[in-house]
Amino acid sequence: MIASQPYDPLAIWRAMADQASGVSPSALLEVQAQAAREWSDFWLAAWGLKPPADAPRDRRFAAPAWSDDPYYRALRDAYHLASRQLKAAGALGAGGSNSNRAMVGFLLDQFLNAVSPANFALTNPDVVARTLETGGQNLVNGFQHLVEDVMAGRGIVRRRASGDFVKGETIAATPGEVVFQNHLFQLIQYTPTTADVAAEPLLYVPPLVNKFYMIDLQPKSSLVKWLVDQGRTVFVISWINPDDRHRDCGVEHYVLNGIVEAIDAARRAAGTEKLDLFAFCLGGTLVSVALAWLEAQGRSGEVNSATLIGSMVDFADMRDWAAFVNEAHLDALDAHLARRGFIEATELQQLFAAVRANDLIWSSVINHYLLDKPAPPSDLLYWFEDGARIPQAFLRSYNRDLLFSNALREPNGFAVGGVAIDVKTVTTPMLLIALKDDHVSAWEAVYDGARLFGGEVTFVLGGSGHNAGVINPPAANKHGYWTNDAQPDAAAEWLAGATKHDGSWWPFWTGWLDAHGSGEHGPARAIENGIEPAPGSYVAIAH
Structure with a gap:
């Protein structure tokens, strides 16, 4: 065959x-x-x-x-x-x-x-x-590396680093416990490090493509650890790595059995009526859908605010990614997925690597096949290589409805559980953070999407790219960010009138959360009824 x-x-x-x-x-x-x-x-x-x-x-x-x-x-x-x-x-x-x-x-x-x-x-x-x-020994050894990669059959150049990371020890190591789980995700609550915490807890929604811990890399660059140390109660969704059992899990399952159920579980664990959501990339697109669903159900009060980082809602401008949103390609992908019920993580990795070929393919070719030198250890690239599958039903709905048809741009253009989705009805205060050199979610496209929501929206532009721009601890004093209270029609006009700030956008974000929260604090929330230590068992599932 x-x-x-x-x-x-x-x-x-x-x-x-x-x-x-x-x-x-x-x-x-x-x-x-x-x-x-x-x-x-x-x-x-x-x-x-x-x-x-x-x-x-x-x-x-x-x-x-x-x-x-x-x-x-x-x-x-x-x-x-x-x-x-x-x-x-x-x-x-x-x-x-x-x-x-x-x-x-x-x-x-x-x-x-x-x-x-x-x-x-x-x-x-x-x-x-x-x-x-x-x-010439470098070329002999390099040819051996090439043969090893070809024989592995993964279609990628394996990155050979001089060091490695161990989940739960040197990466994804912020202390916490899994406090809820179902067939789609585990919910992690992190151990407080301050005596008092903000009244509103935070819940993070990651994308499906990689594991959740991009925001919990090494302790020095962990956004989770930084937030906990700032007196925030932090919950994180850790999606399962799906297999054939999940082939029929579509966007609505990840919204209702994923995000909405996680909101309920986090509110129960924190003993609070509302929480703040934050999400990255595809996770932010799903949060937009979830917010519109909650609004339609009269449950918008459960979310105090939402922060979307590098997330697209309007897909009219997909740049290079438009090459793959083609009806013929989508038909071929449907046929490809029908046999297994999911797309393999390596296939997704091949696609993302091709889009950033110089950084993710050819640099490794030079290092490992020509120079015979190990690459320096990189927590971010270790995370990138720790990919996850995506179910057939999810990809079909997401690709055809949200990307190809751009359904979220139109009122009631999409439905979840029989409920029409209209992001214009969302009145939850929102902060949209784009990244200036983002190769996945172009910052201008993120800006266009920010204008689709019906409530208060703040837009911030961070420096650097899609992943590195998120991992920007204040101690590093890197990248910078731009702000502008005005919201003109054109993204270029917004940038022309924006103010550049040095350093990280993280403190700006927590200041925004404070301004949109109750301002109340209480004793740190002890974790109760933990199932297993963080980062949990779902993050380790690779088969």
Whole structure:
């Protein structure tokens, strides 16, 4: 039997043909003429007859030899010039859908990333030096690493780090206990470290793609530990890694049997009428749905506020990800999922790695196949590799209704448990935090989604990317963030009028929570009726 694929290869060819058919001959001729002029300037600069053009910032070419040695500098500059020209030519096609244009751009990026001179032994100065140093043993060992990865059959380059992490000991180690569980999640409550705590507890809703503990990495960078030390009672949802038994668990199950049930359990454990929600990425999209459901049921008073971090509600602008939201691809994915009832974590990891190929694929190729050097230990990359499956029913509903149809943008465009969902009815105070260099949820798209809610909405823009921008402890004093009390129609206009602040947005967030809370404090909440210690057994399920 031929293995199915989670995409339609014919749709890829159709996208390329569609893009090519929209190219104007005159526009192509103009690009070619410009390319000829640029290559003439390049060769004059290569021979020292005119100053070279400034090279773009690119971490792949950070070694001094890429700038100091004429041979490597010429390779670098030729690669950048050819890349820029190919992208200009690829953008000429005016016809076709956003999905097709995004697919062509994605394929071109994959090609250009792959042919970088940094990825080849003879054109990377670090690899040449390493080969001379070891007498070629680095390439022998690197080939062995390549064979090991091919034989593993996972379709990914395994990251070989010089150290490892142990869940519950060196990572995801904030003390706490599981206080509730069902077939979809465990609810963790963390042990207080202050005598008094804020009246409103916090409940975190993570996405389904990876395990929950991105917000509980090493103690020095753990958002959970920092919040607990600030006098907050923190609860966290730890989703189960689903298998065939969960194939029929769709979005409504994760909203009702997941988020809503977790709200009930956390309120009972904390002995409070209401709590504050916070969520990341896909978790924030689900929280938006849950808030609209609670509003429709007359239960909005159970949530005091909601904070969504890097979360999209309006999917009109998905950037590179639009390449995969194509009806032909969705049909192929449905057929692919029907056999097992879920998508494998490795398949999701392959997709995310391809979108960030230089950071998540080619850097490891260079380190492990060419240099034969271990990568430095990274708690964030360890978390990234600890993926989880997603059930068939969830992906079908999420992809077709929320992404492809953009149902949350329309009043009553989606339903959960027979209840129409309209995020415009949500009046819960909300804080939406976007990340400026986010490659998953473009900050402008997050801003557009913020305007769909019906109540008070505050928008903040943090620095850095989708994951690293969240893990921003104040002690590190990194990245910065932007605020603006105005909410103009355009995201660019918001940024133009925004104020830049140094450091982390975490203290701003807790200040916002204080301003929207009761202001009351009480004795720290002791954990009662614990089931097992944090991080719980669901986070360890990999089979």
